[in-house]
Amino acid sequence: MKTSTIKVPYLARVEGEGGLYIKLKGNEVTDVQLRIFEPPRFFEAFLLGRNYSEVPDITARICGICPVAYQMSSVHALEDAFGLTLDTPLRALRRLLYCGEWIESHVLHFAMLHAPDFLGYEDAMQMAKDHPEIVTSALKLKKAGNAIVTLVGGREIHPINIRVGGFYRVPTRRELHNKLKEQLEVAREIAIVAARWTASLPCPDFERDYEYVALSHPDEYPYNEGRLISNKGLDIAVQEYPNFFTEEHVAHSTSLHSVIKSRGAYHVGPLARYTLNYAKLTPLVKEVVHEIGMGPTCYNPFKSIVVRALETLYACDEALRIIAEYQMPERPAVPVEVRAGTGHGCSEAPRGILYHRYRVGEAGEILDARIIPPTSQNQKTIEQDLWQFVSSRMNLPEDKLTWQCEQVIRNYDPCISCSTHYLKLSIEQE
Amino acid sequence: MAAKRKPKLAVWKFASCDGCQLSLLDCEDELLAVTDAIEIANFPEASRAIIKGPYDLSLVEGSITTSHDAERIHQVRRMSKYLVTIGACATSGGIQALRNFQDVKQFVAYVYPNPDYISTLSKSTPIADHVFVDYELRGCPINKYHLVEVINAFLNGRRPNTPQHSVCVECKWRGTVCVMVAQGIPCMGPVTQAGCGAICPAYQRGCYSCFGPAESPNAASLAHWFQHLGMSETQIMHAFRGINAYAESFRRESEAHEN
Ligand code: SF4
Ligand code: SF4
Numbered sequence: 001m002k003t004s005t006i007k008v009p010y011l012a013r014v015e016g017e018g019g020l021y022i023k024l025k026g027n028e029v030t031d032v033q034l035r036i037f038e039p040p041r042f043f044e045a046f047l048l049g050r051n052y053s054e055v056p057d058i059t060a061r062i063c064g065i066c067p068v069a070y071q072m073s074s075v076h077a078l079e080d081a082f083g084l085t086l087d088t089p090l091r092a093l094r095r096l097l098y099c100g101e102w103i104e105s106h107v108l109h110f111a112m113l114h115a116p117d118f119l120g121y122e123d124a125m126q127m128a129k130d131h132p133e134i135v136t137s138a139l140k141l142k143k144a145g146n147a148i149v150t151l152v153g154g155r156e157i158h159p160i161n162i163r164v165g166g167f168y169r170v171p172t173r174r175e176l177h178n179k180l181k182e183q184l185e186v187a188r189e190i191a192i193v194a195a196r197w198t199a200s201l202p203c204p205d206f207e208r209d210y211e212y213v214a215l216s217h218p219d220e221y222p223y224n225e226g227r228l229i230s231n232k233g234l235d236i237a238v239q240e241y242p243n244f245f246t247e248e249h250v251a252h253s254t255s256l257h258s259v260i261k262s263r264g265a266y267h268v269g270p271l272a273r274y275t276l277n278y279a280k281l282t283p284l285v286k287e288v289v290h291e292i293g294m295g296p297t298c299y300n301p302f303k304s305i306v307v308r309a310l311e312t313l314y315a316c317d318e319a320l321r322i323i324a325e326y327q328m329p330e331r332p333a334v335p336v337e338v339r340a341g342t343g344h345g346c347s348e349a350p351r352g353i354l355y356h357r358y359r360v361g362e363a364g365e366i367l368d369a370r371i372i373p374p375t376s377q378n379q380k381t382i383e384q385d386l387w388q389f390v391s392s393r394m395n396l397p398e399d400k401l402t403w404q405c406e407q408v409i410r411n412y413d414p415c416i417s418c419s420t421h422y423l424k425l426s427i428e429q430e
Numbered sequence: 431m432a433a434k435r436k437p438k439l440a441v442w443k444f445a446s447c448d449g450c451q452l453s454l455l456d457c458e459d460e461l462l463a464v465t466d467a468i469e470i471a472n473f474p475e476a477s478r479a480i481i482k483g484p485y486d487l488s489l490v491e492g493s494i495t496t497s498h499d500a501e502r503i504h505q506v507r508r509m510s511k512y513l514v515t516i517g518a519c520a521t522s523g524g525i526q527a528l529r530n531f532q533d534v535k536q537f538v539a540y541v542y543p544n545p546d547y548i549s550t551l552s553k554s555t556p557i558a559d560h561v562f563v564d565y566e567l568r569g570c571p572i573n574k575y576h577l578v579e580v581i582n583a584f585l586n587g588r589r590p591n592t593p594q595h596s597v598c599v600e601c602k603w604r605g606t607v608c609v610m611v612a613q614g615i616p617c618m619g620p621v622t623q624a625g626c627g628a629i630c631p632a633y634q635r636g637c638y639s640c641f642g643p644a645e646s647p648n649a650a651s652l653a654h655w656f657q658h659l660g661m662s663e664t665q666i667m668h669a670f671r672g673i674n675a676y677a678e679s680f681r682r683e684s685e686a687h688e689n
């Protein structure tokens with residue numbers, strides 16, 4: 001049989017580094033491996049012996065695109081270990097901060113990294129030449145997210161204001177109104193236009209019967225709290241995570257692959273959150289959903305670009321609600337009473353659920369740490385998507401197929417830094 | 431007359447979190463102006479287009495942690511007229527340099543079920559340990575305005591103008607009352623290079639030195655203060671052994687408090 005190889009030495013527009021290897025026998029796919037060769041950084045190991053109070057500043061450094069998510073899952077896990085409940089306004093402020101990160105991260109991805117794929121541009125800078133208004137308004141929208149994280153968190157990358165129990169300093173009502181409100185109102189309008197625009201992009205016909213996993217909260221679209229549920233019957237407390245999920249270590253990756261015990265691959269992120277929590281979106285978001293003709297569920301991973309835009313709209317709407325109802329908390333943090341124990345935390349990072357577990361000693365020192373990022377949870381699902389996708393498109397010219405495979409991966413916005421704690425596409429004919 | 435060739439910029443990643451290169455995309459107001467003036471020739475995080483070197487300016491993020499990367503950095507140097515390192519990872523080895531104080535084999539075994547699949551060097555080292563660096567921009571992450579200044583300066587053939595004093599000076603400029611003097615909160619500001627704008631003290635907390643050591647820091651004297659504030663030897667060791675743990679002056683000070 002003829003032997004040929006297609007190689008793309010670096011998968012661009014994915015944060016981090018990774019490679020993709022596809023093996024074919026004739027027109028049949030025989031193997032798909034998403035290879036991660038990001039140098040491992042060993043966060044869990046060097047947390048050992050550190051004081052609990054240092055954890056959110058350290059874990060933030062796992063990912064520069066979603067530091068808030070790492071900080072949120074960390075502090076919630078440690079608060080779980082200490083049996084701490086946050087005052088209501090502090091909880092709202094954390095939600096506001098998370099809205100900021102969703103906006104920053106989602107807009108970066110859908111407008112700057114993902115949209116160029118749909119229109120055949122190599123990057124947003126090229127796209128900006130033909131569609132300047134799209135790129136400039138997206139930058140404006142992203143800036144509104146940065147403004148939230150800067151005010152509430154102290155700065156946009158690696159915020160300094162998050163601590164176990166709450167914050168170091170809380171903003172006044174006036175600060176939130178003066179510095180954020182107007183900007184967010186403009187951002188919300190841009191997000192509506194962006195959602196319509198993403199829905200108009202040419203989108204491949206491709207669906208799979210995923211097991212979606214996301215947090216679910218009785219009253220709100222999930223950020224920091226809730227039960228872990230799936231569309232295939234999972235319904236557990238975050239503390240039960242280790243009983244239902246397990247990690248596999250495969251030779252082609254410095255990131256661990258997560259699976260649901262006895263069932264296998266699952267899917268986390270915007271599509272999972274949306275499909276499992278549609279009812280909790282605000283009336284404004286639902287109105288836009290109807291207008292663009294999306295249903296309350298979505299199984300086409302290419303449509304994730306639309307869902308990211310919708311979640312950005314939600315985040316703007318939710319941030320404005322929080323600001324309108326905000327009362328300055330009486331204290332910036334709830335006092336911590338250190339006790340030995342184990343705590344679990346799970347929050348909805350822009351790319352999906354991020355689970356942290358810590359065992360803490362009597363003096364507040366970390367004795368054991370486990371961090372399971374969204375990308376390692378999606379990795380197996382991405383490989384399966386590629387398998388099905390490539391099988392039906394073997395007639396495409398190589399360069400086109402290569403680009404489309406990259407796009408399949410970018411559907412997941414894989415934040416490779418996160419999951420290793422580089423992408424290289426090689427298609428090999430056996 | 432032919433149009434002047436746009437200078438070519440490349441962005442390289444080694445072991446890092448991508449936060450420093452993201453700072454470039456976070457320059458919302460300046461990004462399109464920057465891309466008008468320069469050609470982004472290699473920036474895989476933002477574009478699939480790759481234009482061959484040599485490059486006028488290379489921005490290097492991340493530290494060296496694998497033998498493959500130790501070779502790759504030499505290739506990057508050969509292709510670059512100027513090489514500027516961005517961030518704590520690239521300038522001091524970063525947070526991942528915490529491995530340098532322990533046996534990395536134990537780290538591998540702790541994180542990965544199949545340690546044999548992982549190849550890594552025993553130390554995380556800054557770029558300047560491997561190749562000549564034209565300029566270092568500190569911070570975890572860097573200050574994006576400094577990045578724009580550095581790009582401007584190098585493309586115009588002048589020396590960048592970035593602050594060299596300590597965080598304390600920035601607190602004075604900002605009008606923040608010293609958190610250490612007034613509230614007894616341990617703060618690394620006196621030994622930390624300015625650049626962030628003294629954010630932490632303005633948020634009622636001590637600096638944890640994400641910008642790393644200022645020029646000739648008096649680390650021992652600060653450690654002495656920390657003792658007066660009631661910090662344990664382990665706490666003092668951890669204060670110096672953070673995001674810039676492998677920076678020479680901090681490394682020495684943290685080792686002095688090992689028990
Ligand atoms: S210096 Fe900090 S922000 Fe920059 S890449 Fe390293 S960890 Fe990320
Ligand atoms: S005050 Fe210190 S820790 Fe805080 S941002 Fe500035 S340099 Fe980093």
